[in-house]
Amino acid sequence: MTRLNWGMIGGGEGSQIGPAHRLGAGLDGLFTFAAGALDHRPDAGRDYGRRLGLAPDRAYGDWREMLDGERNRPDRVDLVTVATPNATHFEITKAFLQAGFHVLCEKPMTITVEEGEEIVRLSRETGRICAVNYGYTGYSLVRHMRAMVARGDLGRVRLVVAEFAHGHHADAADADNPRVRWRYDPAQAGVSAQFADCGIHAMHMASFVTGQEVERLSADTASCIESRVLEDDAMVNFRMSGGTVGRLWTSSVAIGRQHGLTIQVFGEKGGLRWAQEQPNQLFYMPLGQRLQVIERGEAGLSPEADRSSRVTIGHAEGMPLAFANIYKDLAEAIRARAEGRAIDPAADLYPKAEDGLRSMAAVYAVAASGKAMGEWQDARPPMFR
């Protein structure tokens, strides 16, 4: 099987998320890192691209140069990852989809709901894949959770409780640091800060594991550091398409919490609990029985979990390997399209443009509800109402 060619925009030297993408895309030998426009400073991007092993003519200075350089090559990239700051996602993703490339876009996919709808339409019209990097859904045991819920192990799901609460912006003395301040400034961050940055991961995961969409929500948003215009903490109640009740807490002022993404699902017949900082164990509480600890890599797990686990049981797998599962899904999806066959259902789990759009609608609903003292809002994008 020949490798697919992969390109990246953003993710330059010193960036937060670039290395996890390069590790994830490279892990299974499915993609060759073939092209990139890695930095907002053209020379720094070209230089870093060459140091990472790109051919000099494919280490581009900016994304438009990359689009021009790649579009007519016979060995052009099969997939482009967009890992630039949020406000640029829409323009870059749109341009690459229009030119016929498959795209994996970082979250949030867009800044507005209207842009999100445009990307969904474009992806459908062009027949190109537009995935969104809710990479934590790549963890093997998150996929197993989803499989357990889908096959009815918990019965009807009554309640899903999600958290993404960390403490990295809790220092009031540091709140004016320009690297922190922009996140809470509407002119640069949009209508929401913490929910748009972290809360959407937790909300998407609630949908992913339950197989249900968020329909309505009510939010209490707060700026715990008073100088902030946008929220640094939010508590969101929501209702899902299958009747499940949702609770979500997100915060950036929860001192002592590091990453802080957790998900719990409670059904008629049992409960499940998983935490991103302890991703190799899934806690399963069947009604009336004792607590069971499910280990990643053990025998008898779902096909979805087996497909997304690589290292022997007892050795930790972490976030870059979760990202690698998104890339593994995408390689299968790209090949299935090229060969005109159906995708392996255990691989059809990568988050899609529709998920990115639903998140944007939820962001706006949270902002509106927060302003209106928790008034319930329709959380669905207009095109899905």
Ligand code: NAI
């Ligand atoms: P960062 O600020 O650490 O790095 C951004 C990189 O993009 C830099 O190398 C910069 O030079 C480059 N860049 C900026 N504008 C560019 C342009 N026009 N063309 C080419 N390169 C450009 O940002 P970070 O934290 O890596 O975040 C990037 C994106 O990834 C954001 O949208 C963020 O929300 C998302 N993210 C997603 C995570 C996830 O778990 N899925 C986790 C962290 C970030």
